[in-house]
Amino acid sequence: MKALHRQALTRAIQFSLLVSMPGIVAAQDAPQATPSGQATTLDTVTVTGTRIKRSEAEGRLPVQTLTRDDIERTGLNSIGDIVQELTGSGSALNTKFNSSGNFGFSPNGDGVGAGSSQVDLRHLGAKRVLVLVDGMRWVNESSASGVAAAVDLNTIPLALVERIEVLEDGASSLYGSDAIAGVVNIITRRNFDGGQVQVNYGEYGEGDGDTYGVDFAWGMDTDRSNLFLSLSYVKQEEVSSSDRPISSVPIQGGSSRIPGGRFAFTDPDGNSYDLTTVPTLNNPTYTPGLPDCDSGVARTDGFRCFDFDRDAFNYAPYNLLVTPSERTGVFGQYRFHINDQLSVYAKALFNRRESTNRAAPEPIDLGPGAGTDFGLNVVIPANQPFNPFGFDLIGGTDGNIGTIRRRPIEGGPRIFEQQVDTTYFAAGAEGFFTAADRDFYWDVNGAYSKNEADQTNRGSYNSRNIAIALGDPAVCAATPGCTPLDIFGFNTITPAMLGWISPLFKDRSEQELTQFTANLSGDLFAGWAGDIEFATGYEYREYKGSYNPDPQTVRGEYNGVPSLPTSGKYDVNEVYAELNVPLFALADGTEKLELSLAGRYSDYSTFGGEFTPKYGLRWQVAKDLLLRASYAEGFRAPSIGELYGSQSRFDALLVDPCLVPPGAPAGSTAPLACPGVPAGARQNDPQISVLTGGNPALEPETANSFSAGMVYSPSWAAETNWSDRLDFEVTFYRHDLSGAIQAIDAQTQLDLCASTQSPQYCTGITRLPSGEIDQFANFLINLGSIKTDGWDADVFWTMPETSIGRFKLSWQNTWVTRYEARGAAGQLQPQGPGIEVADTGIPEWTSNATIDWKYLNWTAAWTIRHLSEMEEACLAADPSLFCDSPTSNTLDDTTYNDLQVGYMINWLKGLQLTAGVNNVFDEDPPVCTSCSLNGYDASNYDIPGGRFWYLRADLKF
Template structure:
């Protein structure tokens, strides 16, 4: 047992039982049902008056969303304590992450949600109970939902089920379900204006939301429009993010520099060189002097020569989103209603990275033979060395950063269209009421990405080769990579620097039919049921630029992807009352559900679910559920073509930057062809990824158990109007998880074991450097996680000083184990940071709200417990907190957010609000394993991230 984990848990439970209550946003199961219309809530298909069930549903109301001061559904959901690492606007992703192995692309500019740290692709996103189309990133066929395709202005509330639900909703609901409920009944108009920025004067956000609705005897109409613009925040504006790894200076900068790094052996003398031109050298000459005591225009390459690419990065990526939405409902008869809904949304976003490096030679490890196997002709007019630089004999590596071409800029344009229509109704038969609905939906997410600042390595190869060949090639101009910054001319750039255009799209077509009623009555009450049929068709494609397909692109190569599949499903859900008003308790209900899915790609799958809800007393409820689930392989996972991710990997056979000996066994490294004293020249290693059409579905087992306590003495008492406690234990086991083994883990295991299972996809050049890395998708062994949610809520009585509400939500992760198919343990676990993703042992949100007349205010505290990470090669630097153990501690972090508002009685109401997020300007802890900007962008606010905002909301 992890005592460090369970001690804070015990303390939290003790506080629950002694004093403090449950989060208001949870739908607790002990609340007395009212005479509501029969409705369907997330977590059950049975329409009923009671809104509680066997699993906790967290509901975020519109007022609670507005209290965050955030303008994106994704950002709101990422602040939930049960959320894990997911893409958002703080990921400056395009030029740095490469392609993930699931074929989805980098999702640049998107916002996703991850529940229970199981990945965004294992969360099902619904809108009004119906699936939403997967994202399209213009770099792959996505398997997750981009929440930026749904304007926040159209949201009435968000219901979050953090439990497996495949039996009710089908594939992808392994980790949970997010159901976004749109605004429907609205009379009058509303204009909302918002503006905010960081106190550093950057990152400005502004937006306008419009809403209008009307209704008649037989119809309702709602129209909404939204515009949101987010300006960027540059990494260079924050001290923590000015270098690749804070506190190490240029040590982890790039060896591809504006002046160039040249590693070769002189074929005439046999002397090996690792040199760079002196600053200011515009026409260097070479006199063959060896060693580091040089007298020519070169000096031996050192750490001080490395290039700081981090200052070109963005801490916050700019975007502009525009969306319109309409919903019309018409009562054909008293018992039949027709609806139609439509949405159009457009996102324009930008990522930026440092000027693209050119690496040549086997130690460049680009994976592109045009670069790795290059021959730079002695006849090239700019080659100062007088002999060929041949990858097959004397060239190890050349790294040149053409700053003349500017930074890499990736511009995305993502268009989402959505159309749905259907009928809902009631009818009477067999002395009971029957609810039914039929629905049809079509949605498309289409993306285009334009890349400025990358290079055509095929053209560069010609320009560096025989001048006669270049002269015979229309448009070719000999290329100067030897002369330092400013020596690559506009004519040279015109030959080697194209504009790269990629596109992709995802489409979803869907039809559903559902029926719900009571079957018969038992002594304890009616047996209710829901049943239905669903048909879905997925279509997706990714088309990279022709130069990428041809293998001429210097950046991340990839091939086209396209595919489709469909599924037919049927489900049945039963709610069976066992007893009522019994000596054993007020009520005991059993829930049973099962769903059969028939996929065109792999066949059939059945998933059951069982739940119990025991109302022990009027104020105490016990509940538990067990569910089996699955996730079908996505189009990208099945059909994604070979692509590449450039990852920061530390070779265990390499001498450390500080001269530390290699971690790997000398004998094993020698067996792999690595010479003694080898030092990794380029820590950015290209890893090839790709889909696998032989993948099986992931399968899962989910279990939850807990209680809800609303003690009688805390309701309508002198000290409390409402007092609740909710505690839930959760456990998820996933078998055959679809992912690639962690690349660093694979490299380490290859060196440690020499096992072909790990080494088979890794090749090394004659110098010993990793020159090829194949890391394909497979069905891994398992992912197992469990933990506790402890939620509390306290509504104080109304008094002369107003009314206060206190909510406290906590998630404790007790276990997280990911194991490969051959038993290899992946590095993720509670309390550990691993390359831009973390699993804190404890996350907590506490909110205190206050209302007095027209005034309102709130104070929210967000807490993330401490984490540890491997320092890697940064262990030699003081920024690594434990240099002996080689680990770094990311200290516990707490953010404070404040908001105050006043409502004027003008027209239907004018609400003015002002807020300050991260009020005390808390910086995120330095992360040494994170690939961008020195911190984990999925877990923390940006450095120097104090943010103020104002909002005006007028109703008329």
């Protein structure tokens, strides 16, 4: 094994040397232009992407830094929302997702952080991005719906942030698991002397979505100590889906679970019916012996034949475009310098997030496909007080119920209320010592963090209680609290009935992270071209996680898919080493070539050991040109939820190729003839419940990452009458991920099952006698591969002071040239550049351009955000209204304009007044017919009617 590692090291060094010669790779920390004859060097700082102090290592990697000014220019109040606007970001969860109800469980089986905000880099998923705070890992989120694998950035108050460093490169050799796509390192405010109060208010142009907040910061610096304290409060009001045309009607068509009920059954004479209540009838009468629905003869009683196009339920107005939340955070840190060579620190944080999600009234399903044993095996006897049919309705696989579906709007929408508490404590010491005339820097750190989430679910139903209330009246009468239930007709369910079938459901989850690190860095010895620098260290982490659903859910009584408690833990011990070796340098410093080497060995209690190396080159070709390249191997260990997560359900919008599509003319045939599906069988509901869950047999993901590029800061554009500084940066990136932990795309699995009938794809998909899907199991596996590559190209131009002020231009661009995901058997997944699928899209080109202006006490900024067009499969119920063709739709390219103006009043230490408008021209997102809710992709676009204005006052004293 050691020999193999040595061979790999040799090959990688040779490879890195070869590819760096053409030189293509970039970083945000560009070289400064200097007078002729001197080398362009980088400021000596410690940055994300290296553990070595005092070196020029930051030039090797593409690290983008968002300063406090950059953050405040956005007008946003969430770290997640801010980093999601970076051009290299992918689709990630945010508060524009109504993340409960039908969208309430992740297809990855690890739970969804309803009300949370995450970060995705390079479209590889939020769980493949490592989030650090001051270089230490942050605890994964808790959502009360599972044990998640990603960090909720809403657990970190924006008020404590000094800057955000984003490394868009693989970094497992330096930071361990999860750093496949990159690292987000949030640096907290430390050297702060005085006080600051910031008050802000904003709302959408439609007069809703009010957002307001107050931040207080205070700090004190002395010769031997630093103290910083902050208190923050942010409240965001909801925006209802009913208040925007695009989201007020489901583009894919409504639901077959309707307020008047759908009753498909076989009567005692063997006749089959599929009926619904005549509108406005509270107590419909049923006349036996009338012709069945296939006869085409209209019924003359209180029922009519169910027709999806006419009777489908519009669930969209009950949803939310922006989920309301309230966040309160307290943070403090203290650092004491014992002497010039030793300092100690301590820091603590508490953050509470209260958020709410809303979904349409929960449907009640009975008979085959009900999802619970109580619903499946229900029996509604003829003597049940409200049974209008005059005979027993019997569930089970051999009963006469085909399906009974009732949407009890009397109970109101489902409300999911979350309370998430985050606590964090850290302490450590750092210093340096001198040995052999060289300085060595060291630090030891310990931290404990915990997320606890409680969720209260109102408006859902107890399936056992429903079965009792619909069953034998004598049994109901003998059961304390039971009230017979009437589901036959409109507005038939009384408050007493609701009181019996609709209790509260309370779920809870938590995650804990305990960590300890020790690091040492310095100069080893002088080499032929300069000092050889090193860093080495040890890290220990212990993860614990659990999910405890309501006891009613554990007993299988929840009117949905039962879930069981989940819990697990594991620990990891790691050691790493990093070297920076100068290979060549001219005496005047105008040229320099450096090799960087890093490696980390990780020993996991769940699967064993893993070694991840990284190799890089940094070549200062001339005083104003820097080339660099890096190659890294990485891995991601399966999370607790992915390993042990119990079954959950999400309702996916799927097209069943074995069934006639909804709305197709009479006599139409299905695209494919499938065994067990009757000819002419119709798909009555585009929402199909998909079971997800963890898999204890999962192996770690592995990845290879490569980046190469240049930074060019021409001396001819430095300190001239038209330019103070001009930087050009270009980066090529490539990620090759193997054994990706995720479920195969549900639509892809269904299509492959229908076309091949292979057990590989059809196992877990079962159908009712009608042909409709009864169960759809879609569990986690180690998927085949994900391969992606692309380019970043940026321009930064600072202009000299003029009579009308000073201007700065920042223009950042990302092109995704390849994104290819394959299943375990090599089947191609639908994701790709320029494609929208499953509520996420990968634009081929994203671009952000900002012009800053400053004149005396005035400041202004104009930002343009652009996303190129994407294609999707047309899933609209009426393609002629929304799609380019019956099978495809184009999401047009979209450009947003943001404007901000500020004025500084010289009062105390300064009062900054700021006004801004995001999405000045009220650009609406393109209609997305394949998206689950609200008719647009909430991970890429601003909400419809999304012009957002805000005011901010910032006083320093």
